[in-house]
Amino acid sequence: MNKPDEIKPSGPPLSPYRRLRRYSSMLTSLIALIPLFILAIINYHQDTDAYRAENRYAISRILSNTERTLEFVLEERRSALAFILSERSYEELNTNEGLAATLQNLKNSFGGFVDLGLIDSGGVQQSYVGPYNLAGINYQDQSWFLEVILRGFHVSDVFMGYRNFPHFVMAFKKEKPNGDFYVIRATLDMELLTRLIYNLELDRRTDAFIINRDGILQTPSVFFGGVLEKARFEVPSSMMDREVIDERIEDEQWLTTGYAYISKSPFILMVMKQLERPLWHWIDHRADLLWFLGISAALILVVVYYSTSHMVNRLRESDLKRAKVFHNAEYTNKMATIGRMAAGVAHEINNPLAIINEKAGLLKDMVDFDPNHPQKEKTLTQISSILKSVERCSKVTHRLLGFARRMEMQTEIINLAELLKEVMGFQSSEIIHRNIKIESTIDPKLPELESDRGQLQQVFLNIISNALAAIPDGGRIEITASPLNPDEIAVTITDNGVGIQERDLQHIFEPFFSTRGEFGTGLGLSITNDIVQRLGGRISVKSTVGVGTSFIVSLPIKRRI
Amino acid sequence: MSRFRVLIIDDEEELAATLVERLAYRDIEAEYAVDGGTALEKISVRQYDVVVLDLKLPGISGQEVLQRLKDQYPYLPVVLITGHGTPNGHENDKSESAYNIIPKPIGLDALIELMEAAIKNHE
Numbered sequence: 001m002n003k004p005d006e007i008k009p010s011g012p013p014l015s016p017y018r019r020l021r022r023y024s025s026m027l028t029s030l031i032a033l034i035p036l037f038i039l040a041i042i043n044y045h046q047d048t049d050a051y052r053a054e055n056r057y058a059i060s061r062i063l064s065n066t067e068r069t070l071e072f073v074l075e076e077r078r079s080a081l082a083f084i085l086s087e088r089s090y091e092e093l094n095t096n097e098g099l100a101a102t103l104q105n106l107k108n109s110f111g112g113f114v115d116l117g118l119i120d121s122g123g124v125q126q127s128y129v130g131p132y133n134l135a136g137i138n139y140q141d142q143s144w145f146l147e148v149i150l151r152g153f154h155v156s157d158v159f160m161g162y163r164n165f166p167h168f169v170m171a172f173k174k175e176k177p178n179g180d181f182y183v184i185r186a187t188l189d190m191e192l193l194t195r196l197i198y199n200l201e202l203d204r205r206t207d208a209f210i211i212n213r214d215g216i217l218q219t220p221s222v223f224f225g226g227v228l229e230k231a232r233f234e235v236p237s238s239m240m241d242r243e244v245i246d247e248r249i250e251d252e253q254w255l256t257t258g259y260a261y262i263s264k265s266p267f268i269l270m271v272m273k274q275l276e277r278p279l280w281h282w283i284d285h286r287a288d289l290l291w292f293l294g295i296s297a298a299l300i301l302v303v304v305y306y307s308t309s310h311m312v313n314r315l316r317e318s319d320l321k322r323a324k325v326f327h328n329a330e331y332t333n334k335m336a337t338i339g340r341m342a343a344g345v346a347h348e349i350n351n352p353l354a355i356i357n358e359k360a361g362l363l364k365d366m367v368d369f370d371p372n373h374p375q376k377e378k379t380l381t382q383i384s385s386i387l388k389s390v391e392r393c394s395k396v397t398h399r400l401l402g403f404a405r406r407m408e409m410q411t412e413i414i415n416l417a418e419l420l421k422e423v424m425g426f427q428s429s430e431i432i433h434r435n436i437k438i439e440s441t442i443d444p445k446l447p448e449l450e451s452d453r454g455q456l457q458q459v460f461l462n463i464i465s466n467a468l469a470a471i472p473d474g475g476r477i478e479i480t481a482s483p484l485n486p487d488e489i490a491v492t493i494t495d496n497g498v499g500i501q502e503r504d505l506q507h508i509f510e511p512f513f514s515t516r517g518e519f520g521t522g523l524g525l526s527i528t529n530d531i532v533q534r535l536g537g538r539i540s541v542k543s544t545v546g547v548g549t550s551f552i553v554s555l556p557i558k559r560r561i
Numbered sequence: 562m563s564r565f566r567v568l569i570i571d572d573e574e575e576l577a578a579t580l581v582e583r584l585a586y587r588d589i590e591a592e593y594a595v596d597g598g599t600a601l602e603k604i605s606v607r608q609y610d611v612v613v614l615d616l617k618l619p620g621i622s623g624q625e626v627l628q629r630l631k632d633q634y635p636y637l638p639v640v641l642i643t644g645h646g647t648p649n650g651h652e653n654d655k656s657e658s659a660y661n662i663i664p665k666p667i668g669l670d671a672l673i674e675l676m677e678a679a680i681k682n683h684e
Contacts, residue, residue, distance in 0.1 A: 350665045351573055357666035358579035365586045394666050 017316050025308040032300045040293050047286060048278040052246055055256045055273055060244045062200060063258040063271045066208060067242070069196055070262050070269060073112075074155065077170060078264070080110055081186055085174045090182055093118050093127070100129040112192035114167060119145070119183040130187065132163055139185075148173050148183050155265045158190050158218040158227065166190040166218075166227045190227070193267075194219045206273045211235065212266045223272060236268065252277050326426055329461070332454030336531075343404035346397040353393050360386040414449045414456065416481055416489065417442040423460045427468060434473045443482040446489060450558050455531045459539075462528040463493050463551045470497025470549060488537075490554045499545035508541060563590040565610035565680060570600040570626065571642065572618050580613075583669055589676075597621030601629065604637070611676045615642045638679035642667060 103116040115130020123140025139145045156169040171185040209221040215235045242260040254275040484490040509529040536556040543549040571577040577593035584591040594600035616623035
């Protein structure tokens with residue numbers, strides 16, 4: 001005999017579970033990772049903003065410190081010249097010796113002075129001390145001279161001039177008591193200012209230099225070239241004396257520029273810093289955060305993968321288990337049906353076979369007991385052949401009966417509460433889908449039954465299927481199980497469905513009777529009734545149209561043959 | 562002079578009648594009844610040494626006839642005929658009437674042996 005477990009439950013195919021695993025791990029991963037990445041993006045923007053603010057602040061400090069120093073250096077030299085003019089008379093200065101002593105004093109005290117000249121109101125250099133031979137030159141038509149006459153003071157741009165190295169000029173006008181005037185003119189080496197900037201010790205990305213108002217470089221620049229070259233950017237507007245601005249010079253590349261107009265001079269101090277690319281800066285500075293992000297993401301993915309796999313596997317196992325139980329129940333039921341059929345066939349054949357057997361036997365007797373029977377031997381041979389054939393048939397029918405008996409009932413100890421739960425499990429998807437309320441009242445003192453598990457499953461499955469067909473969505477099924485008497489228990493299954501007409505009620509256990517028209521085979525309750533009887537129990541029904549139907553199944557606690 | 566008297570209760574008249582005829586060849590006086598009612602009537606008016614009973618009968622069932630015989634004629638031995646081979650659960654049953662069962666189709670010699678054994682057992 002084939003064991004039920006030799007029927008391999010084909011089981012649900014793998015692919016839906018794979019899809020379920022993929023969807024659920026993707027969804028879980030996204031939900032876990034998206035906030036993490038959003039936080040990282042927020043952090044990146046905050047970090048970038050902070051980086052720019054920090055740079056603006058740094059540039060601003062360099063700018064104001066350097067501006068102050070530059071102004072101080074220029075102011076110091078201007079004051080020195082002003083002091084000389086107020087201290088020394090025209091006559092004292094208008095000698096090469098006097099002028100040389102003064103230049104020497106200035107060089108000693110302040111540095112940066114290259115030469116010194118005295119120019120009369122006609123623009124002629126009256127006296128000169130310095131490394132070049134410039135005495136007697138006429139400056140009358142030069143713009144700086146006109147400006148000194150007009151304003152009394154002048155600081156020039158940087159130029160090469162006769163001296164052929166970058167320098168600038170400071171000049172003062174002094175009125176004589178007779179209304180005439182003269183001008184003292186000092187040349188200063190630009191190195192004075194260049195060294196100031198050089199001493200700032202700026203990093204590679206930072207450039208500080210001086211331009212004039214035409215944008216000509218007055219000191220060398222890292223980014224824009226040497227002295228007296230034209231800088232390739234717009235001269236900052238003089239609306240504000242000093243300002244620090246960020247500008248995006250290309251995608252993701254920022255430049256912080258600070259400028260300050262140096263008072264009483266044509267100079268503009270520029271400090272520029274090309275920022276690192278914000279992304280690289282962020283990665284450099286928040287490596288800890290990136291590590292954390294990476295490790296968290298990896299952990300999340302691993303945990304999600306394993307927990308999802310575990311969950312899906314559990315689901316698959318339980319589905320398989322359910323399918324197997326279902327298959328077993330189906331198999332048992334099928335085999336029982338075959339058994340019943342075999343028994344019926346064997347029984348029906350046995351009766352005529354018995355008659356043939358006896359009639360042949362009688363013929364044999366008649367020949368046997370008649371000593372004068374003609375052709376006695378031949379007749380007996382024929383009869384014996386009939387009897388042997390009957391015996392062969394009889395062996396077949398007995399084998400069939402033996403098979404049927406094995407297929408019929410098997411006795412097990414059954415916990416009815418568990419069995420009912422199992423049966424509800426077969427219908428769980430419909431129960432949930434149709435929102436059906438199951439009220440189950442199982443007496444805790446209910447004894448265990450001696451019965452056939454597969455057959456009982458079939459009985460309750462049929463009754464509950466009928467109940468489900470009778471009730472609307474959202475309907476209710478009550479199941480109660482309690483001892484009926486010391487030998488029997490009763491299971492009542494009540495629905496609040498359409499009910500059964502009274503004229504139908506007496507026919508419902510008959511085969512091929514169905515109230516569901518073409519939807520029912522009309523065999524369900526007839527088979528159910530048959531099984532219950534063969535288990536030694538009884539089934540009855542009560543119904544009120546529009547109120548509901550109750551099926552009462554009573555079952556013996558001990559198996560009766 | 563017959564060896565003993567038997568009543569065969571079987572709804573298949575052809576079978577019962579043939580059995581009666583065959584038993585007569587063997588000096589066994591046999592009668593038959595095709596239903597439980599007739600059988601009980603016959604038993605009430607005449608004494609039989611043994612009864613052969615088919616369990617599947619119309620009207621009063623074989624089981625019921627058997628019960629009544631046990632109640633009313635406890636000393637009357639009964640041999641059962643069954644179309645189901647050996648009845649369910651009786652394969653290993655060594656109690657009272659276990660050896661009194663014979664399956665269809667009936668082997669006549671086996672039946673006679675069984676009847677004789679039953680009679681002997683009840684004496």
